[in-house]
Amino acid sequence: MRAAAVLAGLAWAPFVLADDAVTRPSWSLRGFGSAGVAYADFADADFNASILKGNGVGHSGRWSANVDSRLGAQLSVKANAQWSAVLQVISEQRLDSNYRPSVEWANVKYQATPDLSIRAGRIALPIFLAADYRKIGYTYPWVRTPVEVYGAIPFSNSDGVDASYRFNFGSVKNTTQVFVGRTDLKLPGGARIEARKLAGFSDTVEVGALTGRVSMLTTDLTFDVLRTFFDSLAAFNARGAALAELYAVDHKRANAFSAGINYDPGNWYVMAEAGRMKTRSFLGDTTGVYASAGYRLGDFTPYLGYARVRSNSSTTEPGIDLAGMAPQAAAAGAALNDYLSWLLTTVPVQRTVSVGTRWDFMTDVALKVQFDRITPQGGSRGTFTNVQPGFVSGRSVSVASAVLDFVF
Amino acid sequence: MQFPSLRQVLAAFALALLARGAGAAELVVIVSARSPIGPLRADQVADIFLGQVGRFPDGAEAFALDQAVGSPLRNEFYDKVAAKTPALMKAHWARMIFTGRGQPPREAQGSAAVRKLVAENPALIGYIDKSALDASVKPVLLVH
Numbered sequence: 001m002r003a004a005a006v007l008a009g010l011a012w013a014p015f016v017l018a019d020d021a022v023t024r025p026s027w028s029l030r031g032f033g034s035a036g037v038a039y040a041d042f043a044d045a046d047f048n049a050s051i052l053k054g055n056g057v058g059h060s061g062r063w064s065a066n067v068d069s070r071l072g073a074q075l076s077v078k079a080n081a082q083w084s085a086v087l088q089v090i091s092e093q094r095l096d097s098n099y100r101p102s103v104e105w106a107n108v109k110y111q112a113t114p115d116l117s118i119r120a121g122r123i124a125l126p127i128f129l130a131a132d133y134r135k136i137g138y139t140y141p142w143v144r145t146p147v148e149v150y151g152a153i154p155f156s157n158s159d160g161v162d163a164s165y166r167f168n169f170g171s172v173k174n175t176t177q178v179f180v181g182r183t184d185l186k187l188p189g190g191a192r193i194e195a196r197k198l199a200g201f202s203d204t205v206e207v208g209a210l211t212g213r214v215s216m217l218t219t220d221l222t223f224d225v226l227r228t229f230f231d232s233l234a235a236f237n238a239r240g241a242a243l244a245e246l247y248a249v250d251h252k253r254a255n256a257f258s259a260g261i262n263y264d265p266g267n268w269y270v271m272a273e274a275g276r277m278k279t280r281s282f283l284g285d286t287t288g289v290y291a292s293a294g295y296r297l298g299d300f301t302p303y304l305g306y307a308r309v310r311s312n313s314s315t316t317e318p319g320i321d322l323a324g325m326a327p328q329a330a331a332a333g334a335a336l337n338d339y340l341s342w343l344l345t346t347v348p349v350q351r352t353v354s355v356g357t358r359w360d361f362m363t364d365v366a367l368k369v370q371f372d373r374i375t376p377q378g379g380s381r382g383t384f385t386n387v388q389p390g391f392v393s394g395r396s397v398s399v400a401s402a403v404l405d406f407v408f
Numbered sequence: 409m410q411f412p413s414l415r416q417v418l419a420a421f422a423l424a425l426l427a428r429g430a431g432a433a434e435l436v437v438i439v440s441a442r443s444p445i446g447p448l449r450a451d452q453v454a455d456i457f458l459g460q461v462g463r464f465p466d467g468a469e470a471f472a473l474d475q476a477v478g479s480p481l482r483n484e485f486y487d488k489v490a491a492k493t494p495a496l497m498k499a500h501w502a503r504m505i506f507t508g509r510g511q512p513p514r515e516a517q518g519s520a521a522v523r524k525l526v527a528e529n530p531a532l533i534g535y536i537d538k539s540a541l542d543a544s545v546k547p548v549l550l551v552h
Contacts, residue, residue: 030505074506086508109508114462114469124507132507139503171451173460206460208451209491266491299495360495363478407502 027077034137036068036403044391045384047374047399049144052154052185054097057399059386066093068144068403072104072135084109090135096188104135104157120161126177126202127153127215129260129273137405141269141294141303141358143370144401147383148309148350149288152277153217153256158183158198173206191225195254209265217256221279223249226343233336239320240333243340247282247317254279268295278312282340284347285313292354299361305354315344315380345393350382351375356401365406372399435485435551436538438523443530444468448548454490456533458500459510464533472513473522473534481519485535488551 040047040058048056049067057064070092078084088105107121124132128150133139135156160181167174178201185193200217226248234244260273272291279285286309294303319337322330356370375396376382384391437453439445445464455461457472464470475482478494486492492500504510516522519540526534527544541547 028511032502032506072506076505076508076511078511084508088506105508107508119508133503136502136506139499139506168461173455264496266487266493266496296493360493360498363494364498366495407498407506 025077025079027075029073029075030408031071031073032136032138032405032407033071034068034403034405035065036137036143036401037063037065038067038399038401039063040397040399042397044388045381046386047397048383048385049147050154051151051383051385052095053093053385054095054188055093055386058384058397059388066097068137068401069093070135074105082111084111092135115167116163116165118161118163122157122159123162123179123181124157125153125155125200125217126162126179126213127200127217127256128258128275129211129213129262129271131156131215136407137368137403138364138366138407141301141368142292142305142354143356143368143403146288146290146292146305146307146352146354148307148348148352149258149273149275149290151348151383152275152286152288152309155183155185155195158195160198171207175204177202177204187225189225191227193225194222195219196222196251200256209263211262211264212260214259215257219254221249221252221254221281221283223281223283226282229336229339233340236320236333236336240336243317243319247340247343249279249281249283252279252281254281254283266296269293276312282343282346284311284315284344286311286348288348294358299359301358301360303354303356303358305356306352307354308351309348309383311347311349311378311380313347315347315349315378317341317344345379345381347380348383349376349378349380351377364408365404367402367404369402370400372401373397374399434538435481435488435535436541436547437489437533437535437549437551438526438541438545439533439548440527440530441544441546443546445533445546445548450489450549450551453533453549457486457513458490459504459512469531470533471529471531473525473532474513474515475519475522475535476515476517479518481535481537485551 038057040062042058044059046056046058046060056067070090072090074088076086085108086105089101090104091099091101093099103122105122105124107119107123109117109119111117126132130140130145134145134150158181160179162177162179164177180199182198183195198219202215204213230244230248234241256277258275262271270293274289276287288309290307292303292305294301317340319340320333322333352372352374354370354372356368359367361367373396376393379393381387456470483494486497501512516525519536522534522536523540523545526532
């Protein structure tokens, strides 16, 4: 009798496991958000966390809640040990300045083996260390991810397929992710940014408290918002056509590469990252780097940061040679040249020194305050938007921010 | 009267040896007495509890079972095994959840409840107060 019970127990063991709460169908609804306010000591441009926002702080107002505020919800469904799905919706200020929610992720995941998973749908782009959680302020120490590096790729997701494989080599944990997809961004006024034939990989290595990630992506990029200008330039003369070919973002191959490390043994951290974005267009070829370090004192984590972005391509362009042209043609040519030169000032060249602290004052909620001293350089307007005539490249400006990050 | 199996005797002996060198140790990581898993290193245990590895070293599927959030035992466990404060653990799981890479371990209330669930299921790994050990579970790491 006893032996029979033991045998029955053994025979049932796998089924007991399969039926256990750890593997049975389940769903969860979770949320995250940031309530932020920023103050700027300047008014001739807007500072913002992303170029995909309508306005920021500075010209649009000395105080702004739009820079860092957002609310997100995530519905996760797990059908069984293999199949799961996730839907993440985020509301934050968009380019048309409203907060209409958008679908950040919507994908189905198949866990082929405990180490290999495949996802299809809208997926986070795994570029940069914090790329896949850059919208969840609670997960990182700062008020926002450094704009000099993370601003290079404003997209945070793509529609496609990815595969993720992890393996351990002694105490080294490696995760390799490959992805293909595309992403479209509709701009106010009907224009759009299209990233087609998007493909890339990301490799994350963890050894104890050290995490490193390298990632690469390549895409066919089209940004048709300036079509009228580039059409006029191309129609002007042969040189104009050559310039339009050179600077228009019309099916241009864009490549991004990033490498970052994070060392976090518990009571302090250092994090450093470099990213390069090469677009072969007026969007430029830039390299951004940042380094940040923090020390944990109980519930407080004071930190310092330095970030810089510079251009690897020329940000000045002599344009069309106007010598010997009839006055009317020369005036039109000069206008085209001026506009092109202005476009090239949007290639960011900038540095920022940051100091701040995170305060984990209650469960699931962190308060952060941060002070940034930002200097656009070399004639560039840096990462600033809504630039006004009074704006001076090379002058340092300050932004002070406070944000309440939470997860629920 | 049921005699303990050879494995249980060895496990008890191993624990006695571990405890002798450990002095003030109070936390012990356990698997079911039916599990073939041997002693584990702290980093192997941390990997499973942080959702970074889904298997025991022998390849069998592993599911972590946590103590209730906010319990001193849980805070001490993560402090010693992963060098993470409760706030850092929260940030870790927020990253895992909101990137779709995993869900935090399920929880049980107190050492007796953890021990009971672990004893019943060889796929589970938990941690309890050393004083709650009995023959239904096998210690695989003493945390000190």
